[in-house]
Amino acid sequence: MKVLVVGGGGREHALVWKVLRSPQVDEVIAAPGNAGIGEVARCAEVKAEDIEGLLRLAQDEKVDLTIVGPEAPLALGIVDRFQGAGLRIFGPTEEAAKIESSKVFAKELMAKYGIPTAEFQVFDNPQKAREYIRKMGAPIVVKADGLAAGKGSIVCGTLEEAYRAVERIMEEREFGDAGDLVVVEECLVGEEASILAITDGEAIKPLLPSQDHKPVYDGDKGPNTGGMGAYAPAPVVTGEVAEVVMKRVLRPAIEGMAKEGILYRGVLYAGLMITEEGPRVLEFNCRFGDPESQAVLPLLEGDLVEILEAAVEGRLREVEVRNSDGAAVCVVLASGGYPGKYEKGKVIEGLEEVETMSDVVVFHAGTARRDGEIVTDGGRVLGVTAVAPDIPKAIERAYEAVGKVRFEGMHYRRDIGQKALRHLGER
Ligand code: AMP
Ligand code: GLY
Numbered sequence: 001m002k003v004l005v006v007g008g009g010g011r012e013h014a015l016v017w018k019v020l021r022s023p024q025v026d027e028v029i030a031a032p033g034n035a036g037i038g039e040v041a042r043c044a045e046v047k048a049e050d051i052e053g054l055l056r057l058a059q060d061e062k063v064d065l066t067i068v069g070p071e072a073p074l075a076l077g078i079v080d081r082f083q084g085a086g087l088r089i090f091g092p093t094e095e096a097a098k099i100e101s102s103k104v105f106a107k108e109l110m111a112k113y114g115i116p117t118a119e120f121q122v123f124d125n126p127q128k129a130r131e132y133i134r135k136m137g138a139p140i141v142v143k144a145d146g147l148a149a150g151k152g153s154i155v156c157g158t159l160e161e162a163y164r165a166v167e168r169i170m171e172e173r174e175f176g177d178a179g180d181l182v183v184v185e186e187c188l189v190g191e192e193a194s195i196l197a198i199t200d201g202e203a204i205k206p207l208l209p210s211q212d213h214k215p216v217y218d219g220d221k222g223p224n225t226g227g228m229g230a231y232a233p234a235p236v237v238t239g240e241v242a243e244v245v246m247k248r249v250l251r252p253a254i255e256g257m258a259k260e261g262i263l264y265r266g267v268l269y270a271g272l273m274i275t276e277e278g279p280r281v282l283e284f285n286c287r288f289g290d291p292e293s294q295a296v297l298p299l300l301e302g303d304l305v306e307i308l309e310a311a312v313e314g315r316l317r318e319v320e321v322r323n324s325d326g327a328a329v330c331v332v333l334a335s336g337g338y339p340g341k342y343e344k345g346k347v348i349e350g351l352e353e354v355e356t357m358s359d360v361v362v363f364h365a366g367t368a369r370r371d372g373e374i375v376t377d378g379g380r381v382l383g384v385t386a387v388a389p390d391i392p393k394a395i396e397r398a399y400e401a402v403g404k405v406r407f408e409g410m411h412y413r414r415d416i417g418q419k420a421l422r423h424l425g426e427r
Contacts (some may be wrong), residue, residue, distance in 0.1 A: 001025055001066075001128050001306070002025075002026060002028075002029070002031070002063050002064050003019050003025055003027070003065050003087075003305065004028075004054075004058050004061070004062065004066040005019065005028060005031075005033075005037075005069060005301035006048050006054060006066060006067070006068075006070070007031075007048050007068070007069025007070045007162075007401075008030065008031075008032045008033050008037065008048065008380075009290055009366075009378075010290055010291055010293075010332070010363040010364065010380065010383040011069050011070075011288050011289070011291070011293040011294065012030060012037065013034065013036050013067040013294075013365070013383075014293045014294045014383075015067055015293065015297065016028050016296075016383075017040070017297070017363070018298075018304045019067070019270070019304060020302075020426075021303075022040070022113060022303045022305040023303065024303070024305055024306070024322070027059060029042045029043075029057070030038075031044070031045075031054055031057060031328070032044070032046060034364045034365065034366070034367050034377070035364055035367040035368050035369045035375075035377075036367055036382075037364065038262075038369065041043075045312075048069070048072060048073050049073055049076060050082050051073060051076055051077065052081075052216060054073070054086070054091040056083075058082065058087055058399050063313070064088065064379065065085070065088050065090040065305065065308065065309060066082060066087065066090065066399070066422060067090045067091070068091040069285060069288065069290075070079060070268055071100050071101065071108065071147060072103065072147065074091050074092060074094070074097040074100075074266075074287060075097050075101040075182055075285055076285075077093070077094035078132065078361070079091045079092060079240055080094050084098065089305070089312070090266060090309075090311060091212070091267075091286070091287065092264055092266040092286045093263070095194060095240065095262050096166040096263065096264045096265070096266070097161040097253055097374070098284055098288040099253070099284045100147070100283070100284055100285045100286040101146060101147050101286070102146060103143050103144070103145050103146075103152075103183045103283070105179050107183055108122075108281065109253065109256050109257070112256065113247055113252040113256035114248075114316055115252050115253060115256075116248055116249070116279065116281065117281040117282075118187070118188050119184075119186040120183050120184065120185035120186070121183075121184055122145075122181055123170075123182050124180065124181050124182065126167070126170040126171055126423055127367050128168050129142075129170070129182055132162055132184055133184060134159065136184070138157060138158045138187075139155065139156060139158075139187040140162050140184060140185070140186070140187055141153060141185045141187050142154045142183075142187065143182060143183040143184075144175045144181075145178060145180060145182065146175065146176045146183060146393075147182070148175035151175070151181075151224075152178060153283070154168075155187060156187075159263070166182060166184075169182055170182060175195050177216075179323050182304070183216070186277055186361060188273040188282070189275060189276075189290070190273045190275035190280075191211075191419060192214075192274070193209050193210070193236050193237050193241075193274055194209070194211065194234075194271055194272070194289050194290060194292045195207075195209050195210075195231075195242070195249075195250070195270045195272065196210070196268075196296060197250050197267065197310065198267055198306065198307060198308070198311050198321065199254055199265065199266070199316065200265050200311040200312075200313075200314045200315070201254060201257075201314065201315065201402045202262040202275050202314070202316070203316035204246065204250050204251060204268070205247075205307070205316060205319075205321040206242070206246065206250070207241060207296045207321070207323065208232040208233040208234075208323045209232065209233055209234045209236075210232035210233070210289070210292040210295050210296050211231060211232075211234040211292075212227045212229075212292055213227065213229045213230065213421065214227060214230045214239075214414055215342075216228060216339055216413075217413065218413050218414055219415065221339075222250050224339070225231050225334070225338065226339070227290060227291045227332065227380075228293075228331075228334065228416070229294075229332050229383075229412070229413055230292045230294060230295040230296075230330045231295050231328060231391060231395075231420055232292070232296045232328050232415045233299075233323075233327065234420060235391075235420050235423035235424055237274070237311040237420070241274060244278055244279055245270060248279075248280065249270050249272075249281055250275020253268060253284065254268065262377055264359060265311055265312065266287070266288070266311070267286070267287055267288050269286070269287065269288070269292075270345065271284070271285065272413060274404060274412060281425075282356055290365075291332055291365075291380075294328075294330040294363045294383040294385050295328040295330045295362065295385060296389050298361065299324045299326060299327070299387065300323055300324075301322040301324050302321075304397060305411060306319060307319050307321060309414060323326065324387075325389070326387055326388060326389050326390070326394070327350045327387070327389070327390050327393075328386065329386055329388075329391065329416055330383045330385040330397050330398070331381050331383070331385075331398050331399065331413070332365070332381075332382070332384075332412060332413075332418070333380075333383075333384065333405060333407075333412045335366070335378070335379050335380075335410070336375050336381055336408065336411060337385045337406075337409065338379035339378065339379060342409070343379070344368075344375070344376055345375050345376065345377070346376040346408040346410075347373050347374070347375055348367065348373075348376060348381070348405065348407045348409060349375060350404040350406050351404040351405065353404045354374050354404050357401055359386055359388060359397060360385065360387075360398070360401045361385050362385070362406050363381060363382065363406070364382055365380040365381055365382060366378015366381050375407075376407055378415075381407070381410070382405065384398055384402050384405065386401060390415055390424075391421065392421065395416065395417040395421075398417075406415065
């Protein structure tokens with residue numbers, strides 16, 4: 001069969017890599033893909049937000065299954081459009097994707113169905129938002145309702161920062177219409193974790209719990225990024241926590257959506273804060289996480305395409321989702337200056353050397369091919385992933401591989417996975 005993967009980041013490279021391991025798959029096309037994906041699959045020059053272009057591509061190429069990576073096409077209704085044209089596609093409909101594309105929708109769903117999350121209020125008026133902030137005090141979190149490329153949630157240590165966040169979102173309209181409404185919520189304390197579950201609207205099959213590293217510098221210092229690395233399984237998610245998440249988060253979310261008349265099919269990603277009182281939802285996403293997928297997918301055993309097809313067809317309960325006993329660590333290599341301004345077009349060296357290492361795979365994010373060389377083409381450039389029997393060995397192997405890669409301005413965190421070691425040490 002022929003599979004189309006929509007997107008062109010590290011998550012999509014990991015999806016392509018895993019899909020290619022399916023015995024059913026003859027060909028993978030990625031749109032738009034990147035230089036690394038281009039080495040193993042065919043890249044089509046169609047942007048991930050170009051829904052009509054993607055539909056034409058899938059029809060012309062007689063694609064059997066489309067897998068959507070990023071949130072933007074899901075929020076634009078790519079799944080509704082493909083289904084309407086009789087094509088098979090894995091992901092939630094536009095209405096179901098609101099669980100990510102509207103924080104107000106997600107918070108109201110959580111409140112209605114008793115899903116543990118931070119206390120909150122929704123505002124359409126900046127003055128009222130400020131009054132509430134004054135009453136609640138700092139620290140406090142201000143979030144734009146709509147999609148804001150991961151930058152719409154502002155954790156504020158002081159009242160001034162929170163007023164400023166309201167001003168930026170609602171008055172300066174930094175995120176456009178995404179700032180028509182804001183959510184102001186309680187600041188939670190704990191360790192974060194991500195649980196990605198595949199669902200057909202009834203059965204819910206979680207992948208291994210993982211942990212992202214959002215701030216740019218070691219020790220969680222500096223501004224937030226799209227994610228500087230990830231590992232799985234995350235020991236902060238003990239068996240007990242995982243059970244609570246299934247019972248109090250994933251199940252009520254899927255069943256709550258169903259009660260609202262919305263069939264949720266695709267990945268439901270719960271971004272969690274594991275607090276002293278147990279897990280609380282920070283956000284829901286309607287897709288695979290990035291970089292989490294780069295750690296989680298290499299640990300998934302068996303045929304991903306079989307699982308996703310079963311989800312699309314509403315028979316997920318028939319398939320087993322098995323994970324390996326090992327661990328994976330993904331270290332993101334970023335361009336100099338990221339997450340601020342950075343230059344592109346720097347030649348990347350050392351990739352061939354890493355290719356010879358067993359149990360290591362380099363997923364490309366912002367890369368391009370220029371005159372036969374691979375060059376940087378984005379903020380997050382590569383995700384170097386190692387799989388090993390345990391987290392300490394995976395960390396060692398991932399950094400051994402990172403040591404072989406070079407490009408001008410390259411920077412990365414040196415502490416990916418350290419939080420896991422603290423937990424492992426406690427046991
Ligand atoms: P979100 O876009 O909602 O996932 O938020 C992005 C990041 O902001 C999260 O990964 C957390 O690090 C932080 N964050 C969001 N909401 C809260 C909260 N209520 N308390 C503490 N930190 C938060
Ligand atoms: N790792 C954060 C995200 O995928 O949104």
